[in-house]
Amino acid sequence: MTKSVIVTGGAGYIGSHACKALRAAGYQPVTFDNLSTGWEDAVKFGPFEKGDLLDRARLDEVFAKYKPVAVMHFAAFSQVGESMSDPGKYWRNNVIGSLTLVEAAVAAGCPHFVFSSTCATYGDQDNVVLDEDSVQLPINSYGASKRAIEDILENFGAAYDLNHVIFRYFNVAGCDPDGEVGEFHQPETHLIPLMLDAIAGKRAALTIFGTDYDTPDGTCIRDYVHVCDLVDAHVLGLKWLENGKGSRVFNLGTGVGFSVRDVVDHSRAVTNKDVPIVEGDRRPGDCTKLVSGSARAIKELGWAPERSNLATMIDHAWKWHQTGHYEK
Template sequence: MSSKIKIFVTGGAGYIGSHVVKALGERGYSVLTYDNLSYGHRDSVLYGELVVADLADKEALRMTFEKFKPDAVIHFAASIVVPESVREPLKYYKNNFCNTVNLIEACIEHGVKNFIFSSSAAVYGIPKNCPVSEDEPLNPINPYGRTKAMVESLLADVSQAKDFRYISLRYFNVAGADSTGRLGQRRADATHLITLAVKTALGKRPYLEIYGTDYPTKDGTCIRDYIHVDDLADAHILAMEYLMNRGKSEIFNCGYGHGYSVREVVEATKRVSGADFKVIETARREGDPPELVADSKKIKTSLRWIPKYDNLEYIVKTALEWERKLPLF
């Protein structure tokens, strides 16, 4: 596809969004990032135009659509911290659901028919089956997961009523950093295990906590499916191109189809970093499933997605190299 194709990316200054903007730019697409910079960074937008505005601002949204005239929208902008969603549910329903309504309204008003949604494995809650297929019943257990599930329902309803097609990508545990070292996780309040582990390895944290060591897993700690952010970015490009070629609306899991335990991640981080950092074992956190691994056959078959970075040590290495570039505090 040529550079004439215009892609409107919300939240493109954030962690995952910036990697997708980079991938789009490298492939010659015309990109516009729409971001309020509440968590994103201006210098993370490596290609295209940046419009600093909020999705709650319908007039700014309308004017940007009219000027840019996008062919497709990729929607990342959302609040994503699960414990915060429990404390501040209104923030999450406003930002994740109401603002997505504004965005979809703008798409319908301006004839944009192709929409990629950044969803989450949180829509499954604590699934009964593992690996988890896209057919698993949705049972989110926190406001964050519920807002993602609500948007998926909204997209399904709009696609039935209008000439509008979407792909919802349900991410599992996204980690790592851009292989060229220009982008990575920059949130000070990041809660992901690999980010916390590399911070601890570099002395930015005094210790790493393991929440629960008595799960029914091979070593008693939770197992998760970790996907490198560059592979996830490729999945977005494939999803967008699929829709642009008149593909039908779909939902895909984004994961590698196998998992690593918390202890395995800790040991990998120690090996890669060469640091024997302090680890404290503590009680389980409420709502943590013992194992959460994607059944990713559907995306590999339908989109011919072939992951390039399915290697835990590589994921940790890129995260560590990126974290070394960031300030101590």
């Protein structure tokens, strides 16, 4: 019998790619999503159950129906700027919603939990390659909410033997090279799709938020991971738990940072098109430089971020953005 995995946020960008990877690995991904930012058209690899994380009764129904072996939790609000202007929205949805989900999983006897966290829990630590032992000092409500969920999982793991794997990562990029699912947000906030929309004439220009950072070209620096490499790690994390290896935290990154202007330069090489640019002020809560290593994931999980080079990520995203978008 095929084992079911509840994928919260499975109608979103990363979640839909995770569902495809789970299906390829022999699981039945069950998408649980309220479609506030996700797309029903992206649910292609298993059943869809519409529901909200704050609705405990609905969660209980879904757990009882599918009897999942694990939860893979992606559902969260994730815009740093918005988290600074509306922190209540982030604490309510991300933290209280996750607490409700964890309690439902424990009540249903679901033993494994794979959590999509963020390297934003580390805060602004410049000129270092972050690892899992780096101190966590989030500087925005988004990072703080994710750190709180990590604490919830640790506490529930100690009390109820809920085994968990936590993945911390920065910027996810690229799309499924087969074109079955892709990246599309409304509103769009991610650098690469914004840049590609500007190239395609779907927006007037790409705004660079902040050009006076203490970096070689004045723009902030981030580590980018291909979405398909990322979700492969999540499947490996699930198997890690099923093999009885216990709770663990893994960073996912390349250890190499690229500035906003670096990304723009790479896009020109990939698309042969110029990027119209305007310069804007810094956004509150943005860090200067965030780069993460993945030595533990590579050594212990056997993870191989083979697609996580900037040219491949931009190429796969460019192909998706020219061919398909979801519709509500």
